[in-house]
Amino acid sequence: MRHRHLVALLGYCLDGNERLLVYEYMPRGTLSQHLFHWKEEGRKPLDWTRRLAIALDVARGVEYLHTLAHQSFIHRDLKPSNILLGDDMRAKVSDFGLVRLAPDGKYSIETRVAGTFGYLAPEYAVTGRVTTKVDIFSLGVILMELITGRKALDETQPEDSVHLVTWFRRVAASKDENAFKNAIDPNISLDDDTVASIEKVWELAGHCCAREPYQRPDMAHIVNVLSSLTVQWKPTETDPDDVYGIDYDMPLPQVLKKWQAFEGLSQTADDSGSSSSAYGSKDNTQTSIPTRPSGFADSFTSVDGR
Structure with a gap:
C-alpha cells in the first residue's frame, strides 16, 4: 500500500533473530515533539495553519486506509507520536503494528484491546470490539490536542482534568463565554479568522469523540471539513493587457x-x-x-x- 500520507515501507529483514522493518526517513520527527516538547528541543510552537495542515494530512492518510485502499483497514493506534513530519512539515501516519482488516459493512470485530490509553474509543476499551470508528475517536482526540496544546492524558493537571476528552466536553458544555478561548493553546496567535477556524475544528473534534460510534462522522466527512478550512485556490484578476483576455464589449x-x-x-x-x-x-x-x-x-x- 502506498499513499503520500502513509510512511512508506522500504524493506524488511528476517535473518535469525534480526527482524527489522525499514521505513522512509522523516527528518522532522513526530508531531508529539512539536506539540508538547518544542521548548526542550529548541523549536518554535506550531502555528494554527500548520496544525490544520497536519490534521488534514493525517485524515487523508486514514481515509485511504478506511475506504480508498484495496481493502479496508483499522489503524488502532493513532496518536501524535505515530504521526511523522517531513522536511516540508507534511505529515504521514506511521506504526502499523496494530492494523487490522475491517469487517464488511458496519459490523465490528472482536480483538485483543491494544493501543494507547487516552486515545481508545470507549466501546473498544470496554468490549474489545472495533470498527473504523475507533480511529475516528482517536483522530478526534488528536484534534483536541492540536487546539488546546494539552495531552490526551496529563497527570500534571487537576484530577478532574487529567483526561482531555472529559475536560473538553465540560468546556464545550460550559455557559462561560470565555471558556472556549481560554481552552485554546496560548501559543497560537489568534485573530478573527483563526478563531472562526478553530471553532469549526472544535465542533468537529467533539463529534469525532461522541460516546456512540454511530454518532461519529466518517473520515471522508472529516477530510471535507478540514480541507474547506485550508487555503483554497482563487482565480486571479484578469489582466486587461492579456492578449487572450476577452473584451466582451469589443466586436x-x-x-x-x-x-x-x-x-x-x-x-x-x-x-x-x-x-x-x-x-x-x-x-x-x-x-x-x-x-x-x-x-x-x-x-x-x-x-x-x-
Missing part, C-alpha cells in the same frame, strides 16, 4: 485583428491547407482568421447559429 473582427497583430499573422492555413473562417457580423461577412489557440474565443465561436 469580433476587432478581437481577431488584435490577436493577429500580436501574433504577427494575417492568415494561417489549417491542417488541410485551406484557411479557417468565422462570421464576424450578422450580415454574414466572413473574416479570415488563423487557427485559434486553445481556449481562445470559446465563448463566441457560434454566430447566427453557425
Whole structure:
C-alpha cells in the first residue's frame, strides 16, 4: 500500500533473530515533539495553519486506509507520536503494528484491546470490539490536542482534568463565554479568522469523540471539513493587457485583428491547407482568421447559429 500520507515501507529483514522493518526517513520527527516538547528541543510552537495542515494530512492518510485502499483497514493506534513530519512539515501516519482488516459493512470485530490509553474509543476499551470508528475517536482526540496544546492524558493537571476528552466536553458544555478561548493553546496567535477556524475544528473534534460510534462522522466527512478550512485556490484578476483576455464589449473582427497583430499573422492555413473562417457580423461577412489557440474565443465561436 502506498499513499503520500502513509510512511512508506522500504524493506524488511528476517535473518535469525534480526527482524527489522525499514521505513522512509522523516527528518522532522513526530508531531508529539512539536506539540508538547518544542521548548526542550529548541523549536518554535506550531502555528494554527500548520496544525490544520497536519490534521488534514493525517485524515487523508486514514481515509485511504478506511475506504480508498484495496481493502479496508483499522489503524488502532493513532496518536501524535505515530504521526511523522517531513522536511516540508507534511505529515504521514506511521506504526502499523496494530492494523487490522475491517469487517464488511458496519459490523465490528472482536480483538485483543491494544493501543494507547487516552486515545481508545470507549466501546473498544470496554468490549474489545472495533470498527473504523475507533480511529475516528482517536483522530478526534488528536484534534483536541492540536487546539488546546494539552495531552490526551496529563497527570500534571487537576484530577478532574487529567483526561482531555472529559475536560473538553465540560468546556464545550460550559455557559462561560470565555471558556472556549481560554481552552485554546496560548501559543497560537489568534485573530478573527483563526478563531472562526478553530471553532469549526472544535465542533468537529467533539463529534469525532461522541460516546456512540454511530454518532461519529466518517473520515471522508472529516477530510471535507478540514480541507474547506485550508487555503483554497482563487482565480486571479484578469489582466486587461492579456492578449487572450476577452473584451466582451469589443466586436469580433476587432478581437481577431488584435490577436493577429500580436501574433504577427494575417492568415494561417489549417491542417488541410485551406484557411479557417468565422462570421464576424450578422450580415454574414466572413473574416479570415488563423487557427485559434486553445481556449481562445470559446465563448463566441457560434454566430447566427453557425
